[in-house]
Amino acid sequence: MSGFVCILHRDGAPIERALLQFLTDFLSYRGPDARESWIDGSIGMGHALLRTTQESKSERQPASLEGRYWIVADARLDAREQLIAELRHAKREVRASASDCELILQAYAAWGTPCVDRLMGDFSFAVWDAGHKQLFCARDHFGIKPFYHAQRGDVFLFSNTLNCIRLHPHISGELNDAAIGDFLLFGLNYNNETTCFRNIQRLPPAHSLTASSRGLQIKRYWTPPTDGRIRYGSPEQHVENFQSILEKAVADRLRTDRVGILLSGGLDSSSVAAVAKEVAGRKARASKIRGYTYVYESLIPDREGDYAREVGEFLGIPIQFVAMDEAQLFERWDETELNSPEPLDNPFLAVISDTYRDISTECRVLFSGEGSDNLMDFQxxxxxxxxxxxxxxxxxxxxxxxxxxxxxxxxxxxxxxxxxxxxxxxxxxxxxxxxxxxxxxxxxxxxxxxxxxxxxx
Known part of the structure; x- marks a missing residue:
């Protein structure tokens, strides 16, 4: 994902350029394609760009619109055609090839802070409104993209990278005991507004944040709909509706030349692979799809590779198998590059990180079958x-x-x-x-x- 950072001095004090550049440079591992910063008095933004869509090939951030609005974002929008049509209906001149961050800027210019009600996809972003001297920030509905923030006195700081905020001289390393206790007891922090560090907060999913000289305001803009029922006339109509939604979701993520998929041979990832192959075949310029499968060749009986191979052969998708037999539990746990600012309980973090690094040399978009039922957990x-x-x-x-x-x-x-x-x-x-x-x-x-x-x- 792309990386961004922003510093706002609410008392009007000027931004220290060297500090902002230091924080922006730290994000270089997030985005190897471009790295830029922008300062205007008491506001400063930095961005490291990773291009993952065809529309982002000419993208630059921080980006501006009309000399009044500035944005930093890590965003991939769904339903772009619908959003563009609504913007044009609102008398905004929008190119069909506009980048996602440009569409967010246009949406803010058209509708102000309620613009987030019209956005769909995976995003975390911040828009600086120079006319109102106000920052408007938002995180996507399910919290796919991270967003961290901290306020120390008149300094408001945020980033989508926790370790970036920790580098600011005003941020201490004091731990949040409640978050650490939650992890030790349950494996995760049950308070999605906090982090493991007392000075650093997390913007919850489906929330927006407004910051200005008057203070900070955080509010929820969306709640998962749990009232009412979805009923169609027959089981076939339920299947048709689900298939239509799944195709749209996959198509919104096939906006690049090459994609990968973590293919297990199970129902979820195989369904995604089949739909991706079908949708890609209908495009004027089809995306190349490649599968990746974790297997055990000798350590334990494992037919995952057999099932994935059958799916790959049927769909015409080449598969690369990743053997896990030699993987060690908590291997290289003390290596700096594998250290996470918050606790993780994945004993195979090292081999998974190595695999993702190898995959990233071949594609920048990776599908999986994970998360299919997460919305209904505890529902x-x-x-x-x-x-x-x-x-x-x-x-x-x-x-x-x-x-x-x-x-x-x-x-x-x-x-x-x-x-x-x-x-x-x-x-x-x-x-x-x-x-x-x-x-x-x-x-x-x-x-x-x-x-x-x-x-x-």
């Missing part, structure tokens, strides 16, 4: 509410029984609302509640005690 209760409102009691009992059989403890970690900015004591209380009381559970008890000692209570 049983809206469905239960719908069945209750409709009085479908027999189906409700059956569905809840099946759900509890699969997930015996569905309330763990989701019934307690996330704290805004928990301190050590708040994090201790939350962990205690989720575990059902520290006195009754030995699991994680040492974390509760350590957090309490750190808070001197």
């Amino acid at each position: 049983m209760w809206p469905y239960v509410g719908d069945l209750r409102r409709r009085g479908e009691w027999r189906r409700l009992l059956t569905e809840v029984g099946n759900y509890l059989w699969i997930r015996p403890f569905p309330w763990r970690g989701i019934r307690e609302p996330p704290c805004k900015s928990p301190g050590p004591v708040e994090g201790t209380d939350r962990a205690t509640k989720i575990m059902g009381g520290a006195s009754d559970s030995s699991k994680g008890a040492w974390i509760v005690v350590a957090a309490a000692m750190d808070a001197s209570v």
